[in-house]
Structures are given as structure tokens and as C-alpha cells.
Amino acid sequence: MNAFIVELSIAVALLALVVLPIAVAPLRRRLIARALLRIFRKVMPPMSQTERDALEAGTVGWDGELFSGRPAWPALVSLPRAQLTADEQHFLDHEVETLCAMISDWETTNVHKDLPPAVWQYIKEHGFLGMIIPKAFGGLGFSAYAHSQVITKLSTRGGTVAVTVLVPNSLGPGELLLNYGTDEQKRRHLPRLARGLDIPCFALTSPQAGSDAASIPDWGVVCFGEHEGRRVLGLRVTWDKRYITLGPVATLLGLAFRAYDPDHLAGDREDLGITCALIPTTHPGVVIGRRHMPLNAVFQNGPNSGTDVFIPMDWVIGGAPMLGKGWRMLMECLAAGRGISLPSSNTGMAKLAVRTTGAYARVRTQFKTPIGRFEGIEEALTRMGGNLYVMDAVRMLTATFVDRGEKPAVLSGIAKLHITARNREVINDAMDIAGGKGICMGPSNFLGAAYMQMPVSITVEGANILTRSLIVFGQGAIRCHPYVLREIAAAREPDADKALREFDAAFVGHVRFLIGNSLRALTMGLTGSRLVRAPAGVAPRTKCYYRQLTRLSAALAFMADVSMLTLGGALKRKEKLSARLGDVLSLLYLGSATLWRYEQEGRQAADSPLMHWALRDALYKAQSAMEGVITNFPNRFVAAVMRFVVFPLGQPHVVPSDRLGQHVARLLIEPSATRDRLTAGMFIGDPDEPVGLLERALAASVAADPVERKLRSALRVGRLEAAQLPGEGAAELEALAVAAGVITPAEAAVLASRRELAARVVKVDDFAQDLGTSLLQPREQDADGSPHGRASSAPATRRAVA
């Protein structure tokens, strides 16, 4: 008994030795926090001002929830989707529709090598270049969602027109002026930009500085100079830029350069930092170069330069007070703009690919079967449909956040990265399904241009590899984490007492956060998340996904903390680990956007295969990303702990089933409300152009199905004897069938129409031998005078004879 009391006393004393310093704040601060702060300062990666600006730019919203381990699902579920105003809807139904109808991507690329003059004029006159400029300055004053809808629709028609409209409404002079311009600058420039009297471009990239844009070598020195006959304070600027969209036709050049003030004319500092200015391209010394040709896309893009060009100080956006604040300005604007422009254009391209390829897979037959019914094609169609459902969900949710005043730095990066990456997958799948039809260029090719131009989206506004490897988790872990930013701020605090107090408070919270998430991740792993409460009022069949995403969120928070704790600053260089952790965060966003969309669209039962596929795919991919982190984690003991906490009973998720995939694929090859919702906002246009023709051919194929079944059954039972169906001799067989009373003349006409439309769809363009001058004249124009882009209905052999 005595021995027991002694042992108990020793145990209590030891426990007190451990617990007291933690529980008693002054002791904890002196004994623990001080030492940890010292270590934290050592392991914290060095951060330049530009990195700090990038980290601090924008807002944290739903991404913070996803990182918290306990996402507040009710807040997301009740978030209403942004709506169009009557004006915005009218613009989409009229001006955007008209503009789409004016464009032929083939002619734009091959005849004009630019948008035709009438299209340029229409774009300018109808305010397309000033969608984000408020009405007070003569712009359209559209919401982010309306802007996104316009770009999405234009992108279903042609890349060049979409990029031309997108750039002035994205990161550039208009947005920079709105956010940082002086009143005088706004009055001077915005009305002209809104009416298309000025064409803007924004030049940041230089030959030496692409992804590492903060290292631009272009410079400006603060000095006095002559401007309009007066001696004024300004900058002498030298630059050499490339890849600048709209640069070759711009009249107003937005320019980023590093400003220096060696004579201290503007203040105390010499190296002021990156600065943004607006320079009319007619200004002496501005050299607008020639043109680049980005993957056969003909939107205007090219280099520009200048040497010792004097500009007055009031051309600096925001004037002298904004000298050196350019990087911060760019990062803030990028936080919102990146979530709209490329996500919208790429969703538009994917809509075009899904709608046309789905129809093509139904119309095109091989082995007497529509190719869309082969399992191999089904697999590709499934990915296309599932990916597009997620992409559009992310596009709409991100635009909704922006319209609520958020500048989502991390979520916009995720939207850009994953929508463009998935679009590439969609387009590649579409090309494989279309076969030679997608490969042979000409006015009847509905995919080739998108396939060629796809890499542009991957590279611009933050190249994807860089964004995935460095930005999503790097920025997300610091911005979205509830304590890390506070710890970093405390570590930078010069007042030692304050630093210790604040670090201690953040640290205690952080430890609780880490322990809480590890225990929750483990418990959810052991119980399969069954005890997690799903939000009330959501579709019953989606509750399991909310539970699984909550588990994923807790596991991510735990793994992120453990990774930062054990790898410290080295995590920045471990890009493969960082990329995988970023993938988990991204998939949480993609999954939650999908659930949000499903609720917003009224839980359409017919669309549920798309939703289920998207969620199962996201869960499986997130699981693989976590497995990738654990397998490759340098510290094997920590990796084992991670595995125990995250996968205590093994890996629960599997790939979406083939059966589910088949349901998804079928939705793409039949006309339906689901197919219309999936490709909503798409321009269909002239029934004789490729997209319209495919729509008609699809309808004809579906209408012909029951008639073909009648013929087949008559052939089977011997009521008819004939060669093949469909194909050679089909017309003769149909005539026989009518004569034998197997089908009616009207039904025979349905089959004939299907045959005729399918032949037109399947046809590809061919050109004269020299290709060069006659590129605009596909053969049928020579033969029968039908306009460009219209496939002849006559079979190829007969046409050749004619």
C-alpha cells in the first residue's frame, strides 16, 4: 500500500512537471514558448517582400473552412448562386448571341489572321471591352458571374474572340484603375476603355522573368523630365516585354517595372519595388513589336519595349503614393480575376467538346453500332461528362464568391489550375473519340482549334505546374490555417514581450488544433465517418459525401500540420509533397462545389450520376494524393503515424464504378434536359454549321432508332432480305421494307434523313494540293458552290465523280 502511494506520488509529481508548465501561462511562456519561438524563427523560410505581398493578397473564405477540419457545411449549402440581372440576361441573349453568330473561327484564323474588322467594331461599340467598368464610367457594370457567363458562351464559339474580350476584363488597366487609380486617372481612362476607344494590354512578362514574374529586370528611375513642354517629376523607364496579349493593337499599355529613386526625389528609399503605369502606345519611345503566333491562335499577342522613355508621375497607377506597390496591386487583382477569366473560357471550351463529341459518338457508327456504345468510348465520355459537371460547379461557385466581395486568392488559383487541367483532359478525350474527324482541320472541324490552343490556358495566369507545386498548398497552408499566419506575424514582431505573448497564444491554439484534428481524423477513420453529422436539409443521398469530405478536411489539417512541423522551411522545396497536399485541398473544393451545385440546381435526379461520379472521383483522387504524401514522406516514423491516423482501417475509397460511368456516358449521347443543363449557355447557331448540324444529326439518329429496330427484326425473321444496314444498299432496303409494309414511307424518310445528316457530320474537309492559297476553299465549294463550312450531303464517291 505504502509503495503504491509512493508510486502514485511520483507519477503525480512527474505529470505536474509536464502539465504545469503547459497549463500555467507565465510558466509556459518562459519555458516553452520562448524556446519554440526561437526555433520557429530559425526554420521559418526566408520571405521576400513580393512573397509576403502574394501571401497577404486576397481574402480567405471557404478555403479557410476546408482547412479547418470542420467545414461549416450549412453556410455553403445556404449560399445562393449568383443571378443575372435583366440587363445582363438581355446582353447574353442578344449582343453575345449576335457576336457569336458573326464569328467563324476558321475564317478568323485562316483569312483575317485576326478578328474581322466588323467583329472588332461590334465588340467595341457594344461594350464588350468594358464589362467590369461601372456604368458611371460608361461601362456595362456587370457582375463577376455575368462576365463569366459571357466569356463561357463566347468560348463555345471561338478562342480568339473569347481571349480578345477576356483580357481587358481581366487583370489589366481597367481593373487596376478601378481599384487603385486616382479620380483623375479614372475619369481620363475608364470611359475610353469602356467604349473601346482605347484598347488596353498589360505587360508584366519579360524574356528573363516568366513564372518568376517578381524578378522582372525592367526598370524606371525617378527623375525630372520634359512632358508637354513642362519640367515635371516622373520616371525614365526601360523595358523589354514579350507574350503580351492585345499588345500589337493596344493603344494603352499597362506596364510593370521596378522603380528606383537614387536621388530620393520621391522619398527615403532607393529600391521602391514593382510599379505599374499606364502609357499611351503613341508616346515617343514606346516600341510595339511584331506578333507572336500562339499555337495557331490569332488573338493579338506580341512583344513591346522601350528605352529611357520618360513618363510623368501621374501615369503611375495611383500616382506617386503607389510607387513600389505594384506587386501587391497585381496580386490583389489576380486573386479575383484569375477565378473568372480562364475558368470561364475553359468551361466554355469543355461545353463545346462535350456537347459535340457526345452527339458525334451517337451519330458515328462503326461495326454497325454508334461508337458511344462501346465501353472504351464510354469510359472517355464518362470522364468528359463528370469533369465538365465539376468544372462548371467550380466556375459558378468561384464567381459567386467574387460577387460577394471576396478576392479568393487560394480558391481562384485552384479554379484556374483544375479547370484548365480538366479541360485538357476533356479535350484530349474528345479528340480520341472524334478520331480523324478531330484531326483534319477545316471549317467542319469542331475540336481541332480548342485542342491546339489548350496549352495557352495551362501556361498563362500562373503556369499549372508552378501553381500546383508551389502555390496552392504553399499559400493555402499559410493563408487558410487558423494559426500559422499569427505565428509568422508574432515571429516578425520586434517587441520581444508582445512577440512572446502572441506566439504563445497562437501556439496553444495550434497545438489544440493539431491534437483535435488528429483525434477526429482517427475516430472518423475507425468509424467510417458514420458519426459525423451531415448538414440538415441536404439531399439524403449526398449526406455520405459531406461526412467523407469532413473526414478528408480533418485529415488534411492534420497532415499539413505534421508536414510543416517536421519539414519546416524545407517543405517549400519538397514540391511533390506540397503538390499532393494541395491536391487534397483542391479536391475538397471541387467536391464541395459539386455538392453546392447539385443543391442549387434543385437536386435533379437525372443529373445525379454526374454528381456521384464527381464526388467518388474526388474522394478517390484525394485518397491517392494522401497515400502519395505518406509513401514519400522523408521521416518514416512520422509517415507511419500519419498512416495510422489517416487510414487506420486501410483506404476506403475506390474508383467510380463502370456501371455509374455508363450512366454518365449515356447522358452525353442522348438529347435530354441533363445534357442541356450540362452544356447550358452554349452557342448552337446555324443548323448547317458543325454544331447545329451535329444537333440535327443526333436528333435524327435518335428518331431513327425504333425504325431501325423494326428493319432489323424484319431481317431476322426473314421478312426482308438485303445487304447491310446502314450503309451501301440501305436506301434500296428501305424501299423494299416500305413495299413489304415493314415500315411506313414516313419512317423511311426518317432513316434517309439520319443517313444524310450522319454522312455530312462524318465528312472532313479537303483542299487543293497547294493548301496555302486555297485553304479557304474546301473541296465542296469548288464542286457545288455551297458556302464554307457546310459539308456536302452527297456521298464522297459521287461528289468526286461530279
Ligand SMILES: Cc1cc2nc3c(=O)[nH]c(=O)nc-3n(C[C@H](O)[C@H](O)[C@H](O)COP(=O)(O)OP(=O)(O)OC[C@H]3O[C@@H](n4cnc5c(N)ncnc54)[C@H](O)[C@@H]3O)c2cc1C
Ligand atoms: C499566349 C500567351 C499570352 C500571354 N499573355 C500575357 C500578357 O498579356 N501579359 C503578360 O504579362 N504575360 C503574358 N503571358 C506570359 C505568361 O504569363 C507566362 O508565359 C507565364 O508566366 C509562364 O512563363 P514562361 O512562359 O516564361 O515559362 P517559365 O517561367 O519558363 O516556366 C516553364 C515551366 O516551368 C515551371 N516552373 C517555373 N517555376 C517553377 C517552380 N518553382 N516550381 C515548379 N515549376 C516551375 C512552369 O510551371 C512551367 O511549366 C502570356 C503568355 C502566353 C504564352
